[in-house]
Amino acid sequence: MTRPPKLLTNFDLTPAEARRVQLTISPLVVREDQFGKIRTVAGADIALDHRQGYAAVIVYSFPELLEVERSSSVGQLKFPYVPGLLAFRELPLLLEAFAKLRRQPDLILADAHGWAHPRRAGMACYLGILLDTPTIGCAKSLLVGEYAEPDQARGSTSSLRDGREQIGTVLRTRNNVRPVFISCGHRISLPSAVRIVRQCCDGYRIPKPQREADHWSKHLKS
Numbered sequence: 001m002t003r004p005p006k007l008l009t010n011f012d013l014t015p016a017e018a019r020r021v022q023l024t025i026s027p028l029v030v031r032e033d034q035f036g037k038i039r040t041v042a043g044a045d046i047a048l049d050h051r052q053g054y055a056a057v058i059v060y061s062f063p064e065l066l067e068v069e070r071s072s073s074v075g076q077l078k079f080p081y082v083p084g085l086l087a088f089r090e091l092p093l094l095l096e097a098f099a100k101l102r103r104q105p106d107l108i109l110a111d112a113h114g115w116a117h118p119r120r121a122g123m124a125c126y127l128g129i130l131l132d133t134p135t136i137g138c139a140k141s142l143l144v145g146e147y148a149e150p151d152q153a154r155g156s157t158s159s160l161r162d163g164r165e166q167i168g169t170v171l172r173t174r175n176n177v178r179p180v181f182i183s184c185g186h187r188i189s190l191p192s193a194v195r196i197v198r199q200c201c202d203g204y205r206i207p208k209p210q211r212e213a214d215h216w217s218k219h220l221k222s
């Protein structure tokens with residue numbers, strides 16, 4: 001495992017310092033396939049309640065999508081809510097949850113943006129670099145960029161662009177429902193990210209590993 005720069009493991013930062021850290025993340029992101037056979041996929045999400053966070057990670061076999069293992073972490077949120085800097089608020093608890101797994105997953109599906117971020121340093125990038133694991137950002141809403149609405153049929157796509165650069169793909173995962181926004185996190189290409197998200201969909205808008213992690217984080221919060 002490649003050890004991340006020490007700078008990236010310090011979360012005791014001001015928002016201004018966090019933005020400077022993000023500028024060091026994007027050059028470290030690998031947007032090409034650097035993985036072998038994918039046998040397990042983890043969904044990761046976190047529910048928030050004022051200053052408390054509830055992180056959930058569920059690992060599934062791939063492509064069968066049968067649950068293998070789950071872990072969680074609950075604790076205080078130390079970083080303020082600042083759009084574009086959510087990683088610094090949520091990552092400490094997510095990393096604690098991943099550290100509790102008996103076996104690290106082959107790939108992570110995060111409810112977050114990756115490359116589709118103003119500084120090309122979304123939480124999926126940060127998480128992938130820290131864990132040195134192929135990671136996909138699959139977000140429910142747009143953060144940055146422009147796109148043409150994909151066709152209403154399941155599987156339809158369109159490019160998410162920021163100026164001339166394609167920063168992600170907009171994917172319709174179910175007929176006539178709102179699309180999701182896919183971008184590279186780390187050690188995976190955009191075409192492979194889209195393919196794997198499609199394989200993780202089971203008839204719902206949100207891919208199964210991510211959806212179930214979301215449900216469990218909300219259960220932990222309740």
